[in-house]
Amino acid sequence: MKVMNTEYLLQLEQEAIRIIREAVAEAEHPVMMYSIGKDSAVMLHLALKAFYPLKPPFPLLHVDTTWKFREMITFRADIVRRYGVELITHTNPEGLRDGINPMTHGSRLYTDIMKTEALKQALDKGGFDMIFGGARRDEEKSRAKERFFSFRDANHRWDPRGQRPELWSIPNLKKNRGESFRVFPLSNWTELDVWRYISREAIPVVPLYFAAERLVVERNGQLIMLDDERFKLLPGEEAKLLRVRFRTLGCYPLTAGVLSTAASVAEIIEELEQVSMSERCGRLIDFDQSGSMERKKQEGYF
């Protein structure tokens, strides 16, 4: 489906910039979650515009589970160098010590410890009170009700029934010490909007989004990339070279690729305009329990 005119992207861009500025104006210690993915790339681009010609007045924070695709880590270093922004990385030390990994411990426990718990540690350590995230409402049903400014109590918990109403563009950002807000400037963007904007603004993204021959294995109907030697094949499994790309990026054993020939941003947009699978279908952690994402969010996941 083709929208004739993409001028509407400007409306989304201006809205996101307003939200970023508002959060920073009210923050004591703002921080931007940087997951290295396309949404983070767009969010960082918007932050650079919001404070132009100055640098965004906050660091980026990456929760590193140690299971990210290698290309993501390379890309992360490039971005830090290119834009001269401050980057904080954090890995849950207890999880690292106990060798928590997605294969032997299962995606639920792994996500709890290496993502949710690690995130809370990093936020507490930095005392961050306004935390930008690139989540979009169209990603998943429970996200559809998220606010631009999502209040979290001192334990980082989300109360979906007690959310503050957001009226006009006048947010209520009052909070007590220890409480915080998760801020989602891309709330109103869809996956297609994100790609159209990346195209319009020529924003660099991790090459994993583009189709290429990659060594993958089919497990539970999903194509998992063999990114390093830690991923062991099970008996009967066979590594294959397939032309795949990734629609979302996370930890490589939990992020399935899709067969695709789209090797450029323009081709991705074309593909998405006709595509028949939703974006998060490659995210295994969304399916490990019914109402899965909502439960994770209440516990403090992004």
Added chain:
Amino acid sequence: MSNSNGILRFLTCGSVDDGKSTLIGHLLHLTGNLFDDQLLVLEEESARIGNAAGMMDYSLLLDGLMAEREQGITIDVAYRYFETPKRKFIVADTPGHESYTRNMATGASNCSASLILVDARQGVLPQTRRHLLICLLMGIRKVLFAINKMDLVGRDEARFREIEQECLSLAEGASTLAPGSCALQVVPVSALHGDNLSVLSESMPWYRGVTVLEWLENLELVESTAKAPFRLPVQYVLKGSMESNGWQHEDAQTSAPSHRRATWRSYAGSVASGAVKKGDRVVILPSGVETSIERLLVGDKEADAATAGMAVSVVLAGEHDVVRGDCIAHLSDRPEQADLFKVRLVWMDRQPMYAGRSYLFRTHFGTIEAKITRIRNRIGLDSCELLSASQFDQNDIGEVELALARRFPFDPYLECTETGAFILIDRISNATAACGMILHSMRRSSNIHLHREEIPRELRSAQKGQKPCVVWLTGLSGSGKSTLANVLEVVLHAGGHHTMLMDGDNIRHGLNRDLGFAEADRIENIRRIGEVAKLMTDAGLIVITAFISPFRADRDMVRTLLPAGEFLEVHLTTSLEVCEARDPKGLYRKARMGEIPNFTGINSPYQEPLQPDLRLDTASRSVEECADLIMNLLQQQGFIARSSSR
């Protein structure tokens, strides 16, 4: 920003089971905005937990949160996105249950059109009237009534025409409360079967008007905000200087400048209304400084002009002290400034609203203390009539007078949405207590000036050798407030201090004779006591009060009336059991027998002070001991000299 082809934001409203979610879900499907895996999950869930008798239950797509999926109702505002070759849509799906007015108001505040569902079997219900009225009050002037479930009334034209007429007369009835022309459309649909959603239904050959989708795609969005006067609220001040590694924030620099660096200062914000060009003459409010726009940036690009909705930053000619919350407007078309308003409120908090209470008033132009000075009326959502009211409960809508602690620039809501809108924040819970729309300022605000005092209050109290304050005794009936107040006053008097004691005996029988014991009256009672106490402290007196004053908000209200530090809260913590055993006036006995409604401790709560200046338990201390402890407090805080105690 030109929006002819831009995003259309609309909200859907309807009662439980009117089929809102089904309609939106079906529209998503018809416009090719659903993915195969979503459809598969939907098919599976329709079969397992669906309510569509074997057909696709599209409502499952939208009812996101677990709790509401189990209850089968939407409990909050959910946002959906879809696009057609003509435009992109953002749908605010708001619940129809009548106790959720707040969600609808929230959704409506960011929408320019609304789609109201009516069940063809039931026709226009009281809720339909409410939904329309809320939309109109929030400023929406484009409304489509979707008469749903036409399949269940045999797709009967006569039934449709009947409901169509009801809808149109509904809108006419609401027009006095919501002036301005309104574009109305009524369409017969079946959300389940898809009739008249995107193509005209063959089963209803008698209807040849627009489909729901056509109406949405072709709505003219001539934004009224684009035509309104130029307003730019300063959101963030960009201050920096050129360092070796590029432009850096001023506060991020550690080393003192060794040479003169280039500096940067611009004012970032989103244009709330109107348009601005480079070179325009502007005024900064509230300071009134006049200057001009030297440079204009939209994002990281220099621009010649910008319009409503754009996130800009401006460089002003000359150096001025401009801060977040200031308003930049054209010199020739500046907003009015005032501190007293008639406003319309949608009350959202579970705690009711009463006249006399203070809240934080938040707009694009800052956060200001505000007090509800008078309730004008409540709007009867079922009758469209103005009713009298002494309080607003959650989901009430009505008009009140609001007094602010300082003047601020504004526009009436109907002329400019973003600069005429505000929210009220509860000072204790931080909850958004209400949203509001400014109707107009009240002339009084610029005419009445506070009486200018010739003798400053410090001189009056200095003459008495004391600093004025209010010793506010609070606690249950029978906790010994009056007894302690009396002893304390005697001690102070003996020490040569000038005091005044206020308690039920000298207030309830005189000044507050007209007040009863309903909650609104109790608040007014405390407010008047607070105001009198304030006058007495202005006179230099040490004021002792003895009132149960069970509500934290009321005690805090008195605290804010007085200069900081002059309100000493003394909590008599004596337990209910002890007080009830004492029962000096036999009131507990009567209350227990149900003869006294709203008796504190029995059938009305006592909210303990969170941080009182002193806690005293009269069960374990004598009244003289308690008086001594208060004397110590007064000495420590310097209200009286140390030597002046007994």
